[in-house]
Amino acid sequence: MGKKSRADAVRLEKEAERRIAGEDCRHFLSDRFPGRNEQIDNLLCILGEPCDAFPPLLVYGSPATGKTSILRESLSFLGRPHAYVSCRSCHCPRLVFESILNQLVGHVRSRANNYASARRCEKLTDFVTYLVEFCGRKELVSTNCGNLNKTVYLIFDNVELIRGWSGGNVLISSLLKLADLTRLPNLGLIFVSSAGPDTLQLGSASREPLPLHFKDYSNEELYQILTKRQPHSELYSFFLKSSLAPFSRASRKVTELAESLHPLFLKYCEPFLNGKVILNDQGKRELYKYMEQYIQPAMGQSFSIADPDKGVNTKQEWKSMIYSRPLAKTGLGFHLSLCSRYLLLAIYIASRNPSTLDDALFGSGEGAKTKRKRRSSMSAMDRDAAMMQEKQLKGPSVCPLERLLAIFQCLAVDRNVSCEKLTDFKLDSSGEDCRQLKDVTSNVQMELVTLTSVNLVLKSSSSPLEGLPRFRANVDTDFIHEVARSICFPLDKYLLNA
Amino acid sequence: MVGTTIFTERISVTREQVNEAVALLRRKLCGGSNQPLHQLSLLPDAESNRKQLHDLLSHTIVNAYNNSALLLGPRGCGKTLVLERVLADLQSAYPERFSIVRLSGLLHADEYCALKEIARQLCVENELFFSKAASFSENLQFLTAMLKECALSDKALVFALEEFDLFAQRPKQCLLYNLLDAMQSTTSQIAVVGISARLDADQLLEKRVRSRFSHRKFLFLPPSVEDATRLLQDVLTLPSDSQYAKAFNMHTKKLFEKESLKCLISKFTEVDLSPQSVLDLGFRALCNINRDTGLLTEDNFKKASLILRPKPKLETLKGLSVLELYLLVVMNRLEGQNREVYNFNTIFHEYERLCGLHNTCDKYSRQVSQRAFEHLLDRELINYAERFTTVEYTPVKLLISSQELKDGLHSNSVCPTILHQWFSHDNFK
Structure with a gap:
């Protein structure tokens, strides 16, 4: 009798402990991640107890909604064995497999082992074999409750990137079926993706995973999150009340907002720190007024910062980085030789204007006049203008090399006189005078190659009939006007609908 | 009569019992080829x-x-x-x-x-x-x-x-x-x-x-709804060896006799009638179970069916910022005008034109709009029609239908009224 009641007491104690652990986790997480209560509840009830069976789970939602953090925090808080791999940093199947296996055996790559993985594993077949071997290990899965094994969770982050890999679709389907392929009952598969089940292209070769959506933050939730990070919470919350609403109309991404609001907050603090304003109702109103003038310009500036988590991965982004900064001041921020400036202008004009206009612009000058004289009805002119505008919005068109060189030559001849004035500009590296510009030599072609290699000019596929390469200007209006101004070139005169 | 008395009085049940039962049911529901197989009845x-x-x-x-x-x-x-x-x-x-x-x-x-x-x-x-x-x-x-x-x-x-x-x-x-x-x-x-x-x-x-x-x-063909429901009920039955298990089975049986639950299941299986999807519904409902009472309720099933049939596009549209919505509506208008090719430049031009005409307070600079445009690309609501080099000139296309956009506008809490007008009147200039 006494024995039994003691056993009961022990059991009850254990039970209470466990209940507290579950509740604790919920409190801990909802404290750390405001505005995510619904998602946390859903996640915890799907995770269940340590030995519960676990079907594949797809956690999705737009970037910066706390998918990965909540998942990892909850698993480590609950003390569940898990391995985490991001398909962004592990950019090929081999790295993904090896990273998971390393984590499962607790292997750390270091100098001592020559940065080698626990197992070399290139193919999915090998991965499955090793997984069976590792997930059965006693210290990882053994529990004190009967013969059941603990569930081992494998988290695959950024699975949407796998779509772009070669053989990616088969890989996704096989990962989804990993529990069946390995015949392990205690394997929990979690996929984290910014693309939803509709766009992830899970393919027909798999069962559908359970979906768990992390929705975007509402304005109140954004407010809670942003104030949480700040030490001067009173001042900051007041600041947010005035500035969050306009900012969140443009972007709801929490990382971006935090980044772009920070400089504005420093500005906001200035009068307060100078002692001009005291923090009372009157002062707050003054601050509010003071702020209003800054909000609009700050927005224009701050959202143009390159996304830090994206990194600079395309040449195009580099290009925008190169001249987005210096353009704020005057000047280009980097040197271009006179010849290449002209060449750039020529290409710009060539890819902007239709080739039918060339004669009017660079010919004897008659063509343009006769064309203008022709009368046409207003509606037809409107239609023409609309069409021209449409065409311009579509971006620069390609032009063949010959036309380009011809325009370049015309420009050089046109500008021959005024070039004398520009002697303070550095010319070609050889320092020859600008008469050199007249003859189209290999020099110019060299410049063209240079411009192409720095991506200011794009070489597109050569035309199928003639076989000559074709080019297209890859600069925006601000930049080309800056170039034109630097050599006093009346660019507007040469552009249709400028 | 006996059954009802069991129900009205609260059955004393320990959490351990519930956990054990849930674990067993989860294993049965997860199915797969690697589970103890003999427990599951076949169609x-x-x-x-x-x-x-x-x-x-x-x-x-x-x-x-x-x-x-x-x-x-x-x-x-x-x-x-x-x-x-x-x-x-x-x-x-x-x-x-x-x-x-x-x-x-x-x-x-x-x-x-x-x-x-x-x-x-x-x-x-x-x-x-x-x-x-x-x-x-x-x-x-x-x-x-x-x-x-x-x-x-x-x-x-x-x-x-x-x-x-x-x-x-x-x-x-x-x-x-x-x-x-x-x-x-x-x-x-x-x-x-x-x-x-x-x-x-x-x-x-x-x-x-x-x-x-x-x-x-x-x-192997998908079974009828009745068969699938019966299968789910079978699976959700515990081996009746304790007071709690008996009560649980009785409760589940009652639940499955309810007309509203049958309705819910048949509606759920309209999309996919395979037994697996019905079991998934059962699994998700079991996740929602209150571990203190340890009994399945109709609410559990309702919640589960909502979660299992998400509308990802609508959810994404719900979370968009105002500026992103503006861009989408402008794109939708451009498609309505039978423009085959349009890029960011075209979109921004049209957006500026409309803003100028209507004097809205949501007039943003080009850079801010381009950032919003990139967000839309990230969320896969729009996509590049072909590979080009610069973002602003690359032709794009809309990946949602105008009906979806309409629903999205209505469900979005921050959507300004003028956008509804822009959306619904194509020739509204």
């Missing part, structure tokens, strides 16, 4: 298929008739389950009389991998040493030797090929040819069972392979 169709397949395979084992068969049917209709159960039955009926080789098209479609895997499994089965470094030809020799050896010792080999269509899509279908060819000879005793979700899987076979295949097909 009538599947049951007859099981009997036939059982006969077929036992024929191979006992009488050395070489056989091949295909199990075809949509996903989640119990193909693998039936095969695994037949194999488990046979294993208990004829232990040591046959061995199983399991291959999956996802892993072993390539002949080299497949042969290696076959050799490995045979080695494990027969307690031989498996060399990883063995070459293709060595493995092939090993296989043929094994086939002869097995036949001589009156031991059958059963090959289970999952995702059979992937094997058939390999050029030359080497593996299938070799297996089915070996089946023809008298010196071997094997059965080949393929599983595929493609109903035309046997049509994929080459002529020389098809002629060696014995054209036995077992079709």
